[in-house]
Amino acid sequence: MDKINVAVLGATGLVGQKMVEILSKHPWFRISYLGASESKRGLRYMETVKWRFSEYLPDEIVDMRLGGTRPDEIPGNIDIVFSALPSSVAAEVEIELARLGFIIVSNASPLRLERDIPLINPEVNPHHLKLAKLQEARGWKGRILKNPNCTAAILTLSLAPLREYGIKEVIVTTMQAISGAGLRGVPGYEIVDNIIPFIESEEDKIIDETRKILGETTSNGYRPAETIVSATATRVPVLDGHLESVHVRLGKPVDIDDVTSSMEKFVSKPQKLGLPTAPPQPVIVNRYPDRPQPRLDRNAGNGMSVVVGRLEKPRLFDKEWLKYLVLGHNLIRGAAGIAVLVAELYVKEEGLV
Amino acid sequence: MDKINVAVLGATGLVGQKMVEILSKHPWFRISYLGASESKRGLRYMETVKWRFSEYLPDEIVDMRLGGTRPDEIPGNIDIVFSALPSSVAAEVEIELARLGFIIVSNASPLRLERDIPLINPEVNPHHLKLAKLQEARGWKGRILKNPNCTAAILTLSLAPLREYGIKEVIVTTMQAISGAGLRGVPGYEIVDNIIPFIESEEDKIIDETRKILGETTSNGYRPAETIVSATATRVPVLDGHLESVHVRLGKPVDIDDVTSSMEKFVSKPQKLGLPTAPPQPVIVNRYPDRPQPRLDRNAGNGMSVVVGRLEKPRLFDKEWLKYLVLGHNLIRGAAGIAVLVAELYVKEEGLV
């Protein structure tokens, strides 16, 4: 099979680097274009990037010259554009790319809640992909697909197996890794021996994206789930891996063994379609009392699984309540990996592979 | 005024050290005895301890010879025995000391929930002190007074100003500092770049102690508050200062300004009595969006205040819900400082000063 040509815009940031790393050895996709900010135009990728991951990239990526991020300079042979652009410019560039006919898979937050833009956590709401068709009414041939905010991606994957019980209320406190803010987002002087209990806009993203992802599609958009969500987001001195402490009230009394089983058995379309980046077991339940831990569990399922631990019923609360911790790799399950999985789902569903 | 002679048992652990530090410059108390484990008997205090705080102690403390912790070796001129003993031995030693007629103020967890043992967070439930009189029925002349678990102490101080609204439900996730486990409790290899989402017995302590502290005394003991509490406790790479993310459902709809005002104006008996270790403002509300932070706020009120931040109403929840973060210094407000404050309250109430 011929590989599908893809571009990565914002290729030098942490999420962009992770996209490049995953795509550089992808069975379906070939990186044909790397776009970054103007000041880097023409430079070799490896000279420019502060590479922070696995030591070796293929030579053709190491030596690839960076282009810009203007829609009109993306070569016509590109089929999919991965966007790790900063929020400030993402919407404009992505819309223009859609006008030019590109398929965009974007990790950027703008447009995520738009009526006709699928916000996809592939195991949780693959059927939302059909919202993309509504974009034709915008008069463009391209498609914009979004993956969720990292914290919402991890949370909703852990919630997906609980839908069978009904999900009424979710109260979550997050302990988010430094890499979630990008390479320079969290100064060392702020975070060593400290916690910063605030992440700009994060809590609203968790609330609204969770409700969209768990919601239903309608003929002309989507209806958010009725689940009420409250979130408190904090930044902790951890490099990678977001940990979330979850309390959830379900629609009926639950038994811990049943919930555990629901989580462990949970598979969905990406597993059934055999998508290359889909983890065999999306939700792993770790029974040790002191897990999940970011450093030990963030790479589970190559960083694409979430790990749940301490599934318990809060003893004084009604029988519908459940509490647990869930951990996921924010750069992989929460950003670069999930974007690639969204793209895989799309090309498979569209019959392009 | 003649100073009151006090002993510190368990004087070489972190909490014991902090007690020694606070007591060494106390206006009412004089350290007359330091007790530690047998292997240290006869050694000079400063040679023995891994001193981890302010550089200079008075010479008489530096050079004080360590005694043991057997009740029969505590000198008779001691009026108050501060106990920072490990849980495994605390109950037995403390009961024997009470039999011998000593007043014990203990940070150790055993006996905290006993019917006739006051569990005192001085600003929150000073009236519980009267439970101590019930101990006469045990046939001893001494008194055992307990301060709460560090996390419960911080939580209940932040909840105290909310009692006027009724406190129905509390859901809390804690991010607890390394020092809460003592000098050697958390290995460096476990905690750097990591979170350990489990602290043995901690969640039950938070639940049960909170309910006792917020409860009422009865003629022969106490009735726990009806508040239901659920807690998830985690250990984070922070040296000192426990941060707690709180969701609380009150008895009636609340206004953020009113709650803020209730917290900021809250003072109680320790302030009214002018106890030396009582902070002028027990609950400080920090209005910056990214506070409280452990490193910046743990020393507020000399470590005896708690700092609340991000007081908000979760937007999708009923109007009775409130969320906030609260931070307190676990070794001071949560252990050594609160023990001293309990002792001050006792001696003042008993007319000993």
Next chain:
Amino acid sequence: MDKINVAVLGATGLVGQKMVEILSKHPWFRISYLGASESKRGLRYMETVKWRFSEYLPDEIVDMRLGGTRPDEIPGNIDIVFSALPSSVAAEVEIELARLGFIIVSNASPLRLERDIPLINPEVNPHHLKLAKLQEARGWKGRILKNPNCTAAILTLSLAPLREYGIKEVIVTTMQAISGAGLRGVPGYEIVDNIIPFIESEEDKIIDETRKILGETTSNGYRPAETIVSATATRVPVLDGHLESVHVRLGKPVDIDDVTSSMEKFVSKPQKLGLPTAPPQPVIVNRYPDRPQPRLDRNAGNGMSVVVGRLEKPRLFDKEWLKYLVLGHNLIRGAAGIAVLVAELYVKEEGLV
């Protein structure tokens, strides 16, 4: 006595903040002007700064409106201008200020090695102050005084008591704290669980400034010490406090007890003049085998002393060799505190107090 009016330029960076903190309670100086970058002009100081130190500043500082850093806007009633300006603009501003007649005490690195600019570590080379008079040949009435690079300041203070033995060779490896790079200089994602073995230009500063500070003045400048110095500078995950591992070859065989005594007894002009910021004991020798440690020792002498430990003779080396570790607070002894001490020395020597 009337206080001397001072300005702080670059008042919102970490060094500037520390200068403001020290000066806000200074017996001789009164902060009359705070200058920062243009975007902050007119804002209240406390609203602008990310304040990272002791909780409370005097109200007049909290509410002081920020001015700019253009020389022509510094009010004429200012006697001393403290410069914590970034290197890129410092030289130009400071020279213009000198032309306008101001006394500048600067922490910025440009001009430090100039022939007629005193580079002062007050206990080490107070007599270099006289170089300032040579600036009259530049046609200005003002004076530019420099304090050394933080690492050089700490190193040379530990070397000063060794001058009596002759100092032939110094080989130093530094482990420098995050705050040495300013608030945003070291990203959290780079430094957690890591060391960065490179600090731009730092090693040359250590070499050249050490030789200037230990050198002699001449009729028209200075002659660097003949000591040869080699330095390797690293950045470590420590908030404050630079630790330096030193090997030094002296001019004659030494005895550890003699060296210890030389260090402990070392006092100099700042102590003799009773300057307010001078530590009583500039060089503290800690005899515990595992000291100095950054967290435990950085505040020795209010951050103005350095702490030496592990004074030993390398067993296979010639008897002239000595090895030790030295630690100092980079923001205080290495930057803001030393700048204030330089100013104190100047005003005392000039008879202004």
Next chain:
Amino acid sequence: MDKINVAVLGATGLVGQKMVEILSKHPWFRISYLGASESKRGLRYMETVKWRFSEYLPDEIVDMRLGGTRPDEIPGNIDIVFSALPSSVAAEVEIELARLGFIIVSNASPLRLERDIPLINPEVNPHHLKLAKLQEARGWKGRILKNPNCTAAILTLSLAPLREYGIKEVIVTTMQAISGAGLRGVPGYEIVDNIIPFIESEEDKIIDETRKILGETTSNGYRPAETIVSATATRVPVLDGHLESVHVRLGKPVDIDDVTSSMEKFVSKPQKLGLPTAPPQPVIVNRYPDRPQPRLDRNAGNGMSVVVGRLEKPRLFDKEWLKYLVLGHNLIRGAAGIAVLVAELYVKEEGLV
């Protein structure tokens, strides 16, 4: 080929775990016995160990029952015993094992400097293996082989390519990772935001082992190299990877390009014999100015290479001087991996594979 049966004693510590991990997928060796302290006897390996590495071990290891460490209980079918025993018991057990005829490859420090015990860093002094034959004079049939202290292993590997220039003096300051002290060796409360500038006995090990490894064998033992070495060892808040700052005086003036080339081209017997654990390039020179960094470079060559950076000539020093930084993975190159490589070298040289 039949696999060689091996045992691991001290299998639950950090080094023992790493040995188990490497051996569990080894082409030549099969783990047949795991020994730990008495209290763990009979327990399943994975239940007992605090497993801290790659998620999955083969089932037969996971379920293997732990035995003890008494020499008489090591099954006779074992050919090689890997010892990760604590220093306090290692010598006695290992000598008794040698009496019983076992080949012991030991990471424990006792006996390392004995005349007839080879201390092997396989690329540096493979010819020292012949010292083992001298053990016959002790009246035993077995052999005790030692790998060096972690820091000495990394240092001597970086020095090996410099032997051609002569190595006169070495001055090294180490920044050693937490894991070097074992799972519980460094408390979190000691090391966060701190450096501990002391590691018991470490500096003497670096000095004496370096001299033995670089020395020559004689007819009845070895003659240490004449190189004089001085070392200052510190513990830093890094999980894995020891960084060493090296100054070295060579026997003749050197050119940086020549040295770089000598290091990069350096291969030795393990590479020539194609030993499975031998890294293709033992000494990697990283030319970026800010490398090596522990987090980015510790896994180079699967943790078996060392990475050298910042090769420079100290500008004021004689032309024979050189400075650089070298980093190696302390648990792999410095302990478990090197032990396996020693065993591979032995069995290959002895014709057992």
